[in-house]
Structures are given as C-alpha cells and as structure tokens.
Amino acid sequence: MDNALQSQLQKIPNEPGIYQYYDKDDKLLYVGKAKNLKKRVKSYFTKECGPNPKNSLRIQHMVAQIAHIHTIIVANEHEALILENSFIKSQNPKYNILLRDDKTYPYITINLNDCYPRFSITRRIIKHKDTLYFGPYPKGAKEILQSLYELFPIVQQASCLKGKKPCLYYQIGKCLGVCSIKDSNTKAEYDSYIQQAIILMKNTSKMQKVLESSMLSFAEKELFEQAKICKDCIDVLQETTKFCAVDMKKLYNADVYSFVLQGSNAILFKLFVRDGKVVSTHHQFVKPNMTNDAENPSQKELIREELACEIYTQALLKILKEGTLCDDIILADISTESLQTLKDSIPEFANKLFAPQKGEKLRLATLARTNALHILTHKTNLYAKQEQVLQEIKDLFSLDHEITSIEVFDTSHHSSSFIVGGMVSYVDYDFYKPGYRHYNLSGKDEYSQMREMLTRRAKSFDENPAPSLWLLDGGLAQINLALEILESSGARVSVLAIAKEKRDSKAYRAKGHAKDIVRSKHVEFRLQANDPRLQFLQKLRDEAHRFAITFHRNKKVGDIRKG
Known part of the structure; x- marks a missing residue:
C-alpha cells in the first residue's frame, strides 16, 4: 500500500458517516456505513495496511484494489444508513449488491366509514380503525377487484358517487345506482353486498368456490367475458392457496x-x-x-x-x-x-x-x-441456456465484447400522427421494466424518428450507463445511423438490427411467409425459424414493439377523449 493511502487512513474521523473505496482508475468499489468511520475502515486492514484475513475473501480481494478513500460525515448512524442506501442505488458500486426493486405492493382497501364504501387498489397504508386492507398482492389485485364487481353490484369508481343520475353500470345491472337512488332500502341492500364481499375477501377458499360456481353459470349463459374474469381471479387465488398448509394457530401478521x-x-x-x-x-x-x-x-x-x-x-x-x-x-x-x-x-x-x-x-x-x-435453481438453469444463446449471438456476429445488457428500440405512428418511440431494457437475463423509456417524437419518417430517439438515449449515458448491445428494428441504414451516434458519444456499444425481408423493395409481411433478417454492419443472416438465436432476438423485438404500440394507442385514445 502506498504512503498516500496510509496517510488517508490516519486522517479518517471518529464520526458516523459513510466511506467510499476507489481503485486506481477512480472507479467506485464499495460504499459502506459506520457508527465510527475510523474504527470501521481500519477493520478492513492489518497493521501493515494489507487486507485483513479475518474478513471474507470477497472483502480481501476488494481491499487489495483500494487506491484511495473518501468519507462523508453525518449526524448519526441512521442517517449514514439512509445515505449509504442512496449511494448504492445511484452509483451501483462493484462490490455492493443492489436490490433493484422500485415496486410497491398493491393492497385492496375499503373505508367502512364512507356512506357507500367501495373497494379500491392502493399502494399506501394509512392505518385507521374503519379502513380494511387485503393483501398485499404483488400480482392479481386487478383480477380480484374485477371479480368482486362481477359478483356484487357495488360502486366501481369514485366518480360514480358524484353523478346525479345512474350510469352505465346501473343500466347493465352491475350497480344499484346509489348515486341517485338514496332510500334506506337501497342503502341496506348495498351494505349487505359489501359485507358479503368482505367475507369472501377474508376467506379466499370460499371466494374461489363462489367464483367457480359463477364461472360455470356465466359460461352456460355464453357470457364468456364474465366467465374469463372469474377464471383469471381463480388463477390468482390458486397461486396463493398452494401455501395454505401454513395456517398459524393465531391471527398473526x-x-x-x-x-x-x-x-x-x-x-x-x-x-x-x-x-x-x-x-x-x-x-x-x-x-x-x-x-x-x-x-x-x-x-x-x-x-x-x-x-x-x-x-x-x-x-x-x-x-x-x-x-x-x-x-x-x-x-x-x-x-x-x-x-x-x-x-x-x-x-x-x-x-x-x-x-x-x-x-x-x-x-x-x-x-x-x-x-x-x-425458484433460484430453476432460474439458474434458465440463465445457463440464455447465457449460451448470448454467447452464440456474440460469436455469430463476431462482436468484440460480452453481451450483458441490451436495449431494444422501436417506433410507432399512424399516418404520421401520434409519433412515439419505445425502448425496452434487458439486464441479467430478464426484461428490466424500470429501464423502459417512452419517447414522443417529431420526425416525419422512420429514419428521422430513429435518429431522434437514439440521440436522446445517447445523451443520457452519463445518467443511465450505456448497454453492451443495441437492437434496432430496421436494416443497414439504421445500423449506420446508430454507429454514427455512438461514435460521437464515445460509448462502446455493439449494434444489431432485425427486420422482415423485402421483395421488390417492400417489406413482405404476409402471415407465414415473412422471414426475419438479422444483421450487423458487415454480415446478415436468415436464420431458421426454430433457431434459438433468432427466437431470442425476436422476443426482444416483439417486446419493444408491444411497448411502443401500447404507448401510441394510449396517446391516441387520450387525444380522442380530450376532443
């Protein structure tokens, strides 16, 4: 260890805070918190300033790379913990492990203090004696809520209670019309339905039986949409009831x-x-x-x-x-x-x-x-297969670095209106939803639209680091465009493109006949339909297309509603 680092160790304060370890290339290795910075940092080293053998091999290997140390003093250990967590999320140091979970879990809630209580989905918990929460439901909250609306004629939206006359739900028999019919009998009937719904929400096995009966009844009447709503909810409930063997002796959370x-x-x-x-x-x-x-x-x-x-x-x-x-x-x-x-x-x-x-x-x-x-064993086996596919794609196109992350781009428009773009992110062998991005575009042709989208993405590399591969919907023109933009940004990113084959200079998209062509700047391939490499790239392309066209449709519908 050099004298400069040894001198830094001597100057570390006996205060709470966070410490940051950097290597010789000024890359952040690790962020940690401490109640006493000097005591904690010194625990990584021996008296001779080598890696402390009492620590794990992982930590010893990290310490051997430390070139300099930076510390930030805070008021107490709790503030240090909050700051450490913030730094890990924003900078993703090499030796920290990042929990990429920006989701909050939805609950189904109902406030019994309301005149006409209604079920709704929330991600915030505000404890109140008259408020009930069911869940959380990482998946399936909407399906459960929809099934309640099929089983009971209860208020579905807050806006329904503000109306002065019964809405469509009342006309089709899915609501009692409590917005305008405010007699005591209707109130009593509504409260009865709410209590029945609460009983089912508290007893999922009973709810499942009721839904199965309703599903069969709807199917017999050829009301297949309603039957599917019941079926979707049953699937959600079955996913959780597989754990019902665990039944504590007391009401315990x-x-x-x-x-x-x-x-x-x-x-x-x-x-x-x-x-x-x-x-x-x-x-x-x-x-x-x-x-x-x-x-x-x-x-x-x-x-x-x-x-x-x-x-x-x-x-x-x-x-x-x-x-x-x-x-x-x-x-x-x-x-x-x-x-x-x-x-x-x-x-x-x-x-x-x-x-x-x-x-x-x-x-x-x-x-x-x-x-x-x-689950991890199953996923690890899947990882191994996908890792092999990525390696084969790298070898096929002679890419100069490993594929660890991919960004896929597509555009969508209708008669040159509501022009949008979509980017999906693929990281650690899975789609990474927090990395998805929408783009409102102004280009009049697909080439200009792609240029605008890729340029905007390249400008954000400092904030969101560049991936190892870009996959574009297009051909050689789009690849050359992307390489031009990447060269000006200084980022080291490989580029591939996938597109339907063309006949007479036009894309040939007849179902069952259009073959996908995958290419880099120098080579192109028409892979067989059952080729795992093609299927993988098609999966990425299709997800980007779905993401872009969904945004396009939502934007178009929103414009129609405003009009």
Whole structure:
C-alpha cells in the first residue's frame, strides 16, 4: 500500500458517516456505513495496511484494489444508513449488491366509514380503525377487484358517487345506482353486498368456490367475458392457496424474507402472512456482481451472510418508507450477530425483527427458504441456456465484447400522427421494466424518428450507463445511423438490427411467409425459424414493439377523449 493511502487512513474521523473505496482508475468499489468511520475502515486492514484475513475473501480481494478513500460525515448512524442506501442505488458500486426493486405492493382497501364504501387498489397504508386492507398482492389485485364487481353490484369508481343520475353500470345491472337512488332500502341492500364481499375477501377458499360456481353459470349463459374474469381471479387465488398448509394457530401478521445465493445468482423471496395465513408471495432476482466460489465452507457462508445483510438492509428501508401491516419481520438464515446489527442500524424495527431458531416462525422461514431455493435453481438453469444463446449471438456476429445488457428500440405512428418511440431494457437475463423509456417524437419518417430517439438515449449515458448491445428494428441504414451516434458519444456499444425481408423493395409481411433478417454492419443472416438465436432476438423485438404500440394507442385514445 502506498504512503498516500496510509496517510488517508490516519486522517479518517471518529464520526458516523459513510466511506467510499476507489481503485486506481477512480472507479467506485464499495460504499459502506459506520457508527465510527475510523474504527470501521481500519477493520478492513492489518497493521501493515494489507487486507485483513479475518474478513471474507470477497472483502480481501476488494481491499487489495483500494487506491484511495473518501468519507462523508453525518449526524448519526441512521442517517449514514439512509445515505449509504442512496449511494448504492445511484452509483451501483462493484462490490455492493443492489436490490433493484422500485415496486410497491398493491393492497385492496375499503373505508367502512364512507356512506357507500367501495373497494379500491392502493399502494399506501394509512392505518385507521374503519379502513380494511387485503393483501398485499404483488400480482392479481386487478383480477380480484374485477371479480368482486362481477359478483356484487357495488360502486366501481369514485366518480360514480358524484353523478346525479345512474350510469352505465346501473343500466347493465352491475350497480344499484346509489348515486341517485338514496332510500334506506337501497342503502341496506348495498351494505349487505359489501359485507358479503368482505367475507369472501377474508376467506379466499370460499371466494374461489363462489367464483367457480359463477364461472360455470356465466359460461352456460355464453357470457364468456364474465366467465374469463372469474377464471383469471381463480388463477390468482390458486397461486396463493398452494401455501395454505401454513395456517398459524393465531391471527398473526408477518413479512418473511429469505435470501439465497448460488454462485453468481441470488434471490430474495418474500412471504406475506396475514391473519395467520400466507396471502401472497413475491420474489426478485439479484445480481451480486461477484461469484461465491470460495472453497472453504466457512468462507462461503461468510460471503453469503455479508450479502444477505446488505439485501435485508435495503428491504427493511423499503418497508420503513412504505409502511407495513405486519407485526413481525422474519429473516431466514441470518446469524444472531447480523440480526443485532440490523436492529442497531434501524431501531424502528428493533422489536419486530426475528431470526427464529424454533417454532412456527422457523416453519415460515423454512418455507420461504425452500421456495427461494426452488425458484433460484430453476432460474439458474434458465440463465445457463440464455447465457449460451448470448454467447452464440456474440460469436455469430463476431462482436468484440460480452453481451450483458441490451436495449431494444422501436417506433410507432399512424399516418404520421401520434409519433412515439419505445425502448425496452434487458439486464441479467430478464426484461428490466424500470429501464423502459417512452419517447414522443417529431420526425416525419422512420429514419428521422430513429435518429431522434437514439440521440436522446445517447445523451443520457452519463445518467443511465450505456448497454453492451443495441437492437434496432430496421436494416443497414439504421445500423449506420446508430454507429454514427455512438461514435460521437464515445460509448462502446455493439449494434444489431432485425427486420422482415423485402421483395421488390417492400417489406413482405404476409402471415407465414415473412422471414426475419438479422444483421450487423458487415454480415446478415436468415436464420431458421426454430433457431434459438433468432427466437431470442425476436422476443426482444416483439417486446419493444408491444411497448411502443401500447404507448401510441394510449396517446391516441387520450387525444380522442380530450376532443
């Protein structure tokens, strides 16, 4: 270690804050928090300023790359935790693990204090004695709500209560018309339907039976749209009832988390327990930016524990921001020491956090871990297949670097009006929805539209780093355009294009006959329809097309409504 770094270590203050490690190329390696910066940073090094062998191999390897250190002092450890989380999300350091989860989980709620209570979807929890919450539902909240509207003639929209005369829902028998019919009998009938709906929401197995009966009844009457609504809700309920074997002896609310790491892949799995039953689950895959290939079992576990603490910390901060209805937060496979560290870091959860060793809480933690392991194993096998396809695409087109992230572009318009573009993002072997972007465009032809969209994307590389590959809807002209824009930006991005074959200079799109041509600047291929490389690129192209055309349609409908 050079004298400059040794001098920096001596100057680190005994204050709470965050520390940032940089390598010789000034790239950020790691961001951490500390109650005492000097004490924490020194724990990474020996007296001779080498990597501390008491730390994991992952940390030792990182310390060997540190060229300089930067610290930021804050008022207390909690502020340090918030700032650390913000830096990890904004800068994605090499040795930190980022929980890419910007979603909030939807609940179905109803305020019984309203004159005519109505069910609605919300992502905010405001605790009130007259407000009921059902969920959360990472998937399926809309389907459940729609099924309630099919089963009971209850108010569907807040605007319905502001009307002076019955709306369409009343005319087709899906509402009692409470906006204008305000007699006591109608009120009593409406309240009865609401109570019946609440009973079903609290008892999903009973709700499923009612929906199955209604689905058959609708089908017999050839009301297939209504039957499908019931079927969609049944599918959602079946997804959660597979966990019904877990039935606590008491009405108990808990959020259960399990972090599992396999090699370079990881998952955070969540069980939501409400009133003693698992009502829903959610999982997200995590990319640790490293492979846990330590040969020593204790070293391997130490690395897993470090990463688990980072992920659990980010998950807890998310709960702190959004609120939760749970009594306890159960963390699977975490040591007593790490649990205490989390409690000290986030005192709001000091009495809520548990790492159970026995009893029903352990049963929930085990269930979460079993499912996390099952899903991750399946995904890892899928990753291996997709990794092979990406390697084959790289080899086919002789690309000069690995494909780790892809952005796909498409435009959509109607008679040169409502011109829009869409960009979808593919990261870590999956579509990355937070990376999707819409573009309102002004170009009069497809070439100009693509230029405008790609130029705007290239200008945002400082804020959102460039991917390793761009995939365009088009041909050689679009590729040359993209390469020109990329050259001026200085970004190192490969470019491919996919388009339908042309006959007589026109795209030949007759169903069943149009073949896709995939090309780079120098070569083009007409791959067989069953070629995995073509199918993968088609999947990307089709998702970009769906995203762009959906935006186009929504924009067009919005304009019609304004008119």
